[in-house]
Amino acid sequence: MKQLGFLAMLLSSFGLWAQIRVDDTTYSVEELVRDILVDSNCAETSNYSSKxxxxxxxxxxxxxQANGTDFPYEEGIVLSxxxxxxxxxxxxxxxxxxxxTWAGDDDLRAITNSDALYNASYIQFDFVPYADRIxxxxxxxxxxxxxxxxxxxxDVFAFILTDSKGVSKNLAVIPNSELPVRVTTIRPGVNEExxxxNxxxxxxxxxxxxxxxxxxQTxxxxxxxxxxxGDAYNIKLVIADNRDSQVDSAVFLExxxxxxxxxxxENRTVEDGNPMCIGETIVLDATAQxxxxxxxxxxxxxxxxxxxLSKVDVAESGKFSVDVGFSTSCVANGGLTLEFILPPQIMSPPVSLNFCDVDATGKQVVDLTVNSELILGGQDPKIYQVTYYLSEEDARAFKNAIGNPTAYELSNASETVFVxxxxxxxxxEIATFELKLLGIDFxxxxxEEYVLCLGADGETLEPLPVLDTGLSTSVYSFAWYRGELSPENKIADASDASFTASEAGTYIVQLQNMELGCEFSLAARVFVSPRAKVFEIDFVSDPFAENTTIDIVxxxxxNYLYSVDGLDFTSVNRFEGLSAGEHTAYITDAYKCSVLSKKFMVVDFPRFFSPNGDGVNDTWSIINVPQMENPExxxxxxYGMLMRQLSGNLAWDGTFNGGAAPxxxxxxxxxxxxxxxxxEFKSHFSLKR
Structure with a gap:
């Protein structure tokens, strides 16, 4: 790695990575404008100045110069x-x-409404155009x-174009806006800042x-x-620091x-959102003096x-351009792309929609786009769009469309929608349909939620959740969907007031009041609660501890709940103070879909025994000694005299050398x-006779 790092540093030091080259001494302002920026005989330039x-x-x-880099322009002017x-x-x-001490620029300040400008650089010149567009x-x-x-x-800059009447405008703006191009108007953003x-x-x-x-860079x-x-114009290309004189910025002109x-x-294409329609004619006008x-x-x-011809009529698709000759040395040009499509049709008239005010609020969020499929029919939705409006004027003007037609808030008893x-x-093409909001006692x-129980291997367990509306099939019709309310998500043959779910997900039931004809939907979420894959008992304490403690794993x-010997379930999996003998551990999921159990033994020893032949406590041995490994x-x-040695589950009957021990x-x-x-563990017990 060190060798590779040294090689990269060595190559870098010899200029492997190309950068642009800037010459700030050779060219005069006139040369920069006349020979670099304009380089055209279609305009007369004069009165060059800079600061x-x-x-x-x-x-x-x-x-x-780009100098072989990936910079977008091969050459041009830089203002910094x-x-x-x-x-x-x-x-x-x-x-x-x-x-x-390097001053700003008053013209830039005025046209961009910027204050506190410093370090201004500009080039300015007059020109008389022969064509009608720059x-x-x-x-x-x-x-x-x-x-x-x-x-x-x-930091801000402007290209200030001033006509012969003294009217100025800034050409360095964000497209389709009046915002000047600057750091604060075009930026990637900073987290939490x-x-x-744009x-x-x-x-x-x-x-x-x-x-x-x-x-x-932008x-x-x-x-x-x-x-x-033929009119006289002045243009000023100017940039300056804003609010402080620190940190440089620049504008590059190709x-x-x-x-x-x-x-x-402008282009008239589907991509640009304004194609021509077959049967229409557009006039391309290149008229100039x-x-x-x-x-x-x-x-x-x-x-x-x-x-x-200065004007031509076009009724076909293609890329059209024109060369406008002012003289043998000045030929201006322009062009655009035209795309002609079949005029759209309303394939089936939209239907009126009745909705139910189920919560008596006088409002209901409704989906208008149920009519889109009727209107589109087989027409390509990538070319033709269906939009909804509250007035015919807006629909014809293609403005103020309803922003979210899939969730439109209907707040009137009756409304007309223009599509x-x-x-x-x-x-x-334009059509209309009616919306009605009907109040019902519902x-x-x-x-809102149902649980689907799963086994350890992910299999579903009975009983499956039943999503029951509790409504009458004589009053409502039902259609069930899994996921969004769309045709492809409709569940086949699910038309009852209830539905038994065998998969997790969101379920939507579309209801229609058959008397009023209004529709609305209800939703429920089905989530899974799986059985534990691992169920173990871990003894935290050693055998014979005064406080026997286990963890149920x-x-x-x-999410799981735990219990020992049938006590109430708890989210705590540690149990203390367990007595000697057999116990049962239980686990269940948080929704008690199923209960698993496992027996375990707590090892201990009796504190006394009485070998009197009455059948009660006649012998002494370790309780549950089989649960121990290799016990002796x-x-x-x-006095430390050996009385008996036991192995396995053998017991002492209280005798020593054939006689009764005292x-x-x-x-x-x-x-x-x-x-x-x-x-090893040591303790004592009592023999009572």
Whole structure:
């Protein structure tokens, strides 16, 4: 292992792990904009300016190359709140190269509503577009994606586009929102500190082999905006530290991604939730001022019949694109994907649903989706969706759908539900059905839980639990389900008021009041209580102890209760003070499905005997001596004279050398084996005549 570690360190020292390269000295701001970022003849750029930490000896603006790494962009511009050169990987330390004397930016503060900005770097230029749409690609990276910084501190940047009327907007926002991209708006989250936010836009936390030196980075974004061809615009690309001047962040802009093109609109596909329907026609409009030629393509093949047209009508699926020629050196382009599907149909009309107010609360949680299968029929649910609404206006507008139609709270005696089938926001059909909430006098005997008893090998034991509603079959119809209330979970031929369960699980009975037609469901849980697999008696105390103690040992998957000699069951498995003789140990599960028993013997000795021939206490021996291993008993008188030796279950009749031994106290010693070890016990007893 040491050799491998040395090899890895050696290879690392020779630059095996590739990182991006940053040049912060070669390029002027004009070159960065004109030759790196824009690199297009479809816009006139001018009035280039920039600002960074030059007064502090720090340059936050530079040109970068991917240098063979997995960084998403091959080359481009980096703007940093610290020294741009420090963006080079790997990520082995924390960069903190700014200072409070390096000022923030007022335009950034205003457009992002951020306070306390420091260490601003920006590039700014004017441009006049020939096309009607601009786009460029970027990603954000920061050292603040560590510890709990992401919960509080959010370095911020903006791409501020200002038109000829002085109206500005920020293009560096999270898609479909106005939120600026920053650490606090896109983050993986920190346990017990802050939750993840917009996690789908966060890319990764970087390690010591990363291409850049920042702790975390977002995914690539596309900034875009419509513009008016021929109008003058200004754009300011600016980043700054927020709330303190510590810990660097950066934004990377992809070279050549500042493009001007024709906006044909968004894709119209099932995946994007807005496909076209067969029979519809969509107009693709690439009209722009100063255009000399239009060339259209479907699936990368030119449609020569559309040459020169600024608008075309499309009624078929495919990938469509257009080249918009402003001059021989300026050709903008745009494209989209169209998918045409069969218009949806309501295969069977939805049925009105009656529900029962079983608890007299005036409310009932109901499932509206029982109508979905009727409406869908055999149509593909991956393409067509059924959604539910409380107004026709919402259903047609495809907004304000009922959020959880499987658990809708019905609170009115009667309601009308509007149901829509469509593929997202595309062509659709609408139908209605009625909901009614009917009050009934209802009492059920169904319990919340039942126990299923199991044997030691997992077999079910009789009697099986009977889930009994206690309701009349002349008033209600019954359908039983195991698991969720769905067709595939319905139990065949289970239509009685009760059901005998042979498996654990949740059981649901769907009831219908046959007079009113209303439906509702009840649920019960069946759980198992298994018999013990191991049942043993463990003597805690040694033989002849004054306080004989045992543990009853039960092993299995259940909870068990214990008893000795038929006493009340208890959860404590230790029993003390047991007398000499035979006893019976019992175990049962917590629900007393079955009782197991096992006999055991407590070894002791009589404290006296009276060999007078009356048949009572005529001999002396160890009680239950067969329970001992290899016992040997030696009896002495008070002077230490050997009186008798016993082995096995032999007894002393009180004689010595053919005569009667006198009344007196006698001593004994017993040797026996326990747990492989030879042990000894001594005590005394009385002989009475």
């Amino acid at each position: 960074t930490g030059s007064a502090e000896g720090l340059n936050g603006i530079g040109y970068f 709140t610290g020294r741009a050169k420090l963006a080079e990987g790997p990520n082995v330390d924390i960069h903190d190269s700014g200072s409070e 786009t460029f690609n970027f990603l954000f990276a920061s050292e603040e994606y560590q510890e709990n910084f992401q919960c509080v501190f959010g 802050c939750l993840p936010r 996690l789908e836009y966060f890319d990764k936390i970087n390690d010591e082999n990363s291409a850049i030196s920042f702790h975390g 995914k690539s974004f596309t900034a875009e905006s419509k513009v008016v061809p 070279a050549g991604s500042f493009t001007l093109g024709a906006d044909l609109g 100063g255009v000399s030629d239009y060339r259209w393509y479907k699936d990368e093949v030119e449609r020569v019949e559309w040459a020169g 829509r089938i469509s593929s997202g926001n595309s062509c659709y 009492r059920s005997e169904l319990q 039960a092993e299995g998957d259940g 008993v030696t009896i002495y008188n008070q 009344s007196n106290d006698y001593w004994f010693r017993i040797e026996y084996t326990k747990d492989g070890e030879r042990k």
